[in-house]
Amino acid sequence: MSLTQQVLKGNRLALSRLLTLVENNSPEGRAALAELFSHTGKAHLIGVTGSPGTGKSSLVNQLVLQYRKMDQKKVAVIAVDPSSPFTGGAVLGDRVRMRDLSGDDGVFIRSMASRGSVGGIAQTTAALAQVFDAAGYEIVIIETVGAGQSEVEIARLAHTTLVVEAPGLGDDIQAIKAGILEIADVLVINKADRPGVEHTERALRSSLELARPVSRVYHHGQAMTVKAHKPPPNTWIPPINKTIATDGSGIAKVIESIAKHMQYLRTSGEWNARERARLRSETEALVRDTLMTQFLEGLPEGAFESALERVFSHSLSPIEAAQFLAQTERPQTPRATKEQP
Ligand SMILES: Nc1nc2c(ncn2[C@@H]2O[C@H](COP(=O)(O)OP(=O)(O)OP(=O)(O)O)[C@@H](O)[C@H]2O)c(=O)[nH]1
Ligand SMILES: [Mg+2]
Numbered sequence: 001m002s003l004t005q006q007v008l009k010g011n012r013l014a015l016s017r018l019l020t021l022v023e024n025n026s027p028e029g030r031a032a033l034a035e036l037f038s039h040t041g042k043a044h045l046i047g048v049t050g051s052p053g054t055g056k057s058s059l060v061n062q063l064v065l066q067y068r069k070m071d072q073k074k075v076a077v078i079a080v081d082p083s084s085p086f087t088g089g090a091v092l093g094d095r096v097r098m099r100d101l102s103g104d105d106g107v108f109i110r111s112m113a114s115r116g117s118v119g120g121i122a123q124t125t126a127a128l129a130q131v132f133d134a135a136g137y138e139i140v141i142i143e144t145v146g147a148g149q150s151e152v153e154i155a156r157l158a159h160t161t162l163v164v165e166a167p168g169l170g171d172d173i174q175a176i177k178a179g180i181l182e183i184a185d186v187l188v189i190n191k192a193d194r195p196g197v198e199h200t201e202r203a204l205r206s207s208l209e210l211a212r213p214v215s216r217v218y219h220h221g222q223a224m225t226v227k228a229h230k231p232p233p234n235t236w237i238p239p240i241n242k243t244i245a246t247d248g249s250g251i252a253k254v255i256e257s258i259a260k261h262m263q264y265l266r267t268s269g270e271w272n273a274r275e276r277a278r279l280r281s282e283t284e285a286l287v288r289d290t291l292m293t294q295f296l297e298g299l300p301e302g303a304f305e306s307a308l309e310r311v312f313s314h315s316l317s318p319i320e321a322a323q324f325l326a327q328t329e330r331p332q333t334p335r336a337t338k339e340q341p
Contacts, residue, residue, distance in 0.1 A: 003028075004035045007135050012108065015135055019110055022127045033127055036134035041275070043133035044262060047158030048143045049151045049180065054166040055190040056143050058245035059254075063141065064107055066251050073139050076132035077109045080125055080144040080154065108137065122153035126282070129157065155183035159274065160261045162254070164188045165204065167196035181207055184238045186257045192242040192250065204240055234268050236261065298330045 003021075006014035021029035046063075048056050057079070064075045110128065112121075125142060132140045144154050155161040163184035181187075187208075189200050239257045243250035265271040296304055307325055310316035316324070 004032045007032075007036070007131070008039065010136065012105070015108065015131070018131055019128055022131055023112060023124055025124070025127075029127075033130060036131065039134035040130050041133070043129070043138055043140045044160070044258075045129055045133075045158045046139065046141045046258060047151075047155050047161040047183075048141060048164060049145070049155065049161065049183075050164030050188075051166075052145050054164045055243075055245045056145075056164050059162075059164060059188065059190055059243060059251075060141050060143050062243075062245050062248050062251045063254065065248070066255050067139055068104060068106060070255070072106065074106045074137045075108075075139040075141065076129075076135075076137040077107075078125060078128050078132075078140065078142045079109070079111045080121060080142060108132065122157060123285075125154055126157050126278075151180060152183055157278065159265060159271065160185045160258050162186045162188055162258075164190050165200055166191040167194045167200045185236065185261050186254065187238050187240045188254060189240060189242045190245050193244045193246075197242060201240060201242070208238065208240075236264050236268075295325075299325060299328060300331055303328055 001009070003014050003018055007018050018029070018032055022033060023029075048060055048063075050056055060077055060079075064077065067073050067075050112124065112128065129140050129142065142154055142158060144151055161183050163180055163186075165187065167189065181204075187204055189197060189204070191197075239260075241250055241254045241257055243254060245251075262271075265274070303325065307316065307321040311318055311321050
């Protein structure tokens with residue numbers, strides 16, 4: 001039986017091996033992804049992001065426990081650590097916090113360290129999520145540290161994004177600075193057992209209001225802005241949920257918010273729109289890669305490098321270089337064939 005067939009049959013060891021192949025972007029991994037694609041499109045991808053130490057892993061642990069208790073859905077967790085070149089530390093910490101999940105065959109946890117570019121992380125995460133989706137994991141949770149661009153990329157991948165805050169973390173909401181609030185579908189204030197929860201909640205609410213559409217009215221001849229009384233129908237306003245991830249308080253409400261968001265995505269047509277946008281940009285990126293490879297392979301040996309040298313010395317602009325290369329006469333046979341003995 002092939003590796004992909006074993007994965008589809010639910011073999012965990014095969015799944016683990018395939019995830020490694022995919023993470024390393026190996027040819028076998030890419031071939032397997034292509035084979036598995038027709039089995040994907042069913043999973044609910046949930047992103048969990050927020051500043052370091054807000055309790056994301058603890059929260060994910062609780063969410064998984066709850067999903068398992070509720071309706072026995074298979075749940076996968078991808079823990080992404082964009083800041084660290086090694087998984088070591090993160091894995092150890094997360095293992096402790098997610099130990100309640102070990103021994104459950106319906107749960108699979110995978111840690112991933114960053115490799116190079118931001119686009120790389122998002123692409124690899126997407127690929128791993130596809131494998132889990134094909135393997136029948138109905139819920140795929142992606143945990144990532146809120147550190148900037150990579151979260152936005154990963155949020156674009158997730159259907160529902162949870163942004164986790166905690167009271168007293170250097171306030172007034174690191175999230176706003178990082179622009180992370182804009183990607184939130186559900187807001188979670190974790191560590192609700194700590195002082196300062198009300199303050200965090202107020203700050204979050206006011207920044208949410210700021211983001212909401214306003215209308216202008218005139219009062220005694222003076223222009224005033226007021227909040228629109230009712231948001232236009234079919235807009236999603238991120239709910240704020242308070243949790244204590246260490247004892248599970250408030251988790252049921254978060255699950256409810258996630259379910260409501262899912263329902264909103266389905267009824268508003270947003271689910272389809274997101275899926276199409278995601279698949280389109282993935283396809284476009286691959287077309288670009290393919291064309292680039294074909295283009296470079298078709299050029300005479302060294303033509304690209306020598307054009308680049310002229311760009312470096314500013315005797316040719318990048319646009320001129322591209323035009324020049326596009327017009328360069330191509331050898332009849334591809335270089336690879338010509339070079340063969
Ligand atoms: N008091 C309290 N502590 C919590 C709560 N949730 C998590 N913690 C603790 O906060 C610390 C960090 O929790 P993690 O779950 O590792 O946080 P994280 O956001 O995943 O951290 P990174 O992945 O390192 O960014 C741990 O010591 C947890 O036990 C909570 O609700 N209340
Ligand atoms: Mg963590």
